[in-house]
Amino acid sequence: MATAASPHSLMLKTPSTAAAAGSRTAFPVATRLPATAPKPISIKCAAATTQVQDPRPPAPAAAQERIFNFAAGPAVLPEKVLLKAQSELYVWRESGMSVMEMSHRGKDFTSIIQKAESDLRALLEIPPEYAVLFLQGGATTQFAAVPLNLCHPDDSVDYIVTGSWGDKAFKEAQKYCKAKVVWSGKAEKYTKIPSFEDVQQDPDAKFLHICANETIHGVEFKDYPVPKNKGGILVADMSSNFCSKPVDVSKFGVIYAGAQKNVGPSGVTIVIIRKDLIGNAQGITPVMLDYKIQAENASLYNTPPCYGIYMCGLVFEDLLEQGGLKEVEKKNKKKAELLYRAFDESKGFYRCPVEPSVRSLMNVPFTLEKSELEAEFIKEAAKEKMVQLKGHRSVGGMRASIYNAMPLAGVEKLVAFMRDFQARHA
């Protein structure tokens, strides 16, 4: 075969790199063997000898101070979780390797993904007739996967659009079915949730879709519309309030969420779906977007985002240790109330555009009466180690995202800063 070199010719072309490799791996030369060992020799695990020195990172310098991160996602993670992850990054338990190096089909990672799922099921009290999938591609991939799996091209589906994300979900769905907007908050700049009686649902729709919390506009469903379609199927994008409070999963056909707000790093998307809705994907559905394939393979049809799933598992553990989602919701309400009250008590210096009864507990957009001061506000806050307070580029102003992992102290500090800033600029 003229098209390929033989291993022998490769051998001749290859200079020895043993020394380089040896030094790179800090492997004792003594354990290296001649390429042709004449007879059996005893073997000790030289690998162990690579770990006599302390492989820990250096003690943190002043530069390792943590700051308060109000980013909308990726967002702050619990310090406990980060420190646990750091302690296990190089070698996980007795495995001899990092979680990032584990076969996704080996017993160690199997235990990690199974515990992550069972802890999530405990947190949300997910009924057994629902499947839990750990996928990739973000909620934006689910904007396509949901209609591709739940309906055919001629089927109609209903979307309640309360912000940019619901609108994106609707637009993507138009590729795969007859998607219809049954209510839109656009005319009111996405500051409201409709009174459900005012929404004219199509009884022939395959599902009703909502975005449970709009990350950019800060409007959040406080309860959920009853789907009037024959199947009674409600689908919710819960990316930015997932696991921030208890949810009655049995009210939904599908819940999906990107992990990077409340439960982990970006790169993991969680889908909770009623099992009877699985198995009807359109023929054009990419195999990776087919819920049936993913459910049959327990999210392991191909290699899943293993490290991200591991991180989500650590967060689920932490949420359970905090007492579960009822306790987490109490803390989130406490934080949100502090912040919203500060607006209301500022006599108009700070303004939140969102209708009070549907203000998000997670994403808090606000503006200044004197908008020319907003850049200064963000700059001074950053000096005080409170960052990522700039509003989304599509709406401007400011936004404080106060997810599960934002400590009460962070919100207290922000509120104190706001009062101080107002006093100095009123």
Add this chain to the structure above:
Amino acid sequence: MATAASPHSLMLKTPSTAAAAGSRTAFPVATRLPATAPKPISIKCAAATTQVQDPRPPAPAAAQERIFNFAAGPAVLPEKVLLKAQSELYVWRESGMSVMEMSHRGKDFTSIIQKAESDLRALLEIPPEYAVLFLQGGATTQFAAVPLNLCHPDDSVDYIVTGSWGDKAFKEAQKYCKAKVVWSGKAEKYTKIPSFEDVQQDPDAKFLHICANETIHGVEFKDYPVPKNKGGILVADMSSNFCSKPVDVSKFGVIYAGAQKNVGPSGVTIVIIRKDLIGNAQGITPVMLDYKIQAENASLYNTPPCYGIYMCGLVFEDLLEQGGLKEVEKKNKKKAELLYRAFDESKGFYRCPVEPSVRSLMNVPFTLEKSELEAEFIKEAAKEKMVQLKGHRSVGGMRASIYNAMPLAGVEKLVAFMRDFQARHA
């Protein structure tokens, strides 16, 4: 709106959790402020005070010994890279946060993804007329994305199938175009690469697709077929030999690879595509699979797998420090030759099914003459801290994956063990 509670009623329902939150965040009570501070107060960054104690993980116990991991992917990563990642996990440089917590649009993550791309461009000498994308979903998602972006339903495309992965790519493509297998190694159990003269290519095909290295069967293209189609477009899945040796990118229209073999953790998929091939996606293409959308947004159309991209960047840095891909290839050839020679010198005790001229430098499948000893071989190797040597469930036998990050010492130890095992069981 009867459907939502007002914030005031929420306030009344909410017990104080300041103490709990305070203890959870180790935040000094003194810095906590009354909800209604009467007048401006000075603010020091209390956040800093949370870091007086050493947040490092405990020193490693014996359990933190590293072992030799021959997994096919996710696979071994360079120790240097893991230790660097561990040292930065809790706080990245001066950012005050973990890479996992960074906004994907902030200046810190922007510097991380831009350096990852420029280092990858340097490693592979990627010409400026090629775009580099950091995506999600694994190569399996690209099995759909490639035909969705490069051709229309009536277009024909050619696939050379040299193993399971090429076959999966072909089957997925059938959903989106007229895919044809122009050569298959299946009858010979995927142990060969064709002589390119023997492959009858369709001049009207939109592209010719190959899998450059078959992870399961261990066959690797040593050079590449010249596409005979009008566009001259060659597409390659390089998942399991990406960045293991220099590649002339200009010979390809598209190169794609899952990161979890040679360059990072699972959850990142790298696509290198000639820019003139971007912008022709079929209407049914999910927005996340549309190369135009991803290229126009520099892989930031939605939140990318930030931490995985950061890890890939650390690996690219390490590969450059090693002297680039020419040096890396030398080390890989040295390791592979040691192992293949051991088979050839075992007088048939160990057998490699793959045709010698196309044996993979990355994935080395082998069997025992006495197949009843294979379970024992795997068990004894694991006792010697060499793990993941079991062959893929679809082919059985054994497989040693010896990616870039597998030290020469690991292969030397395996070869010594093989000789010892043979002497004891011959």
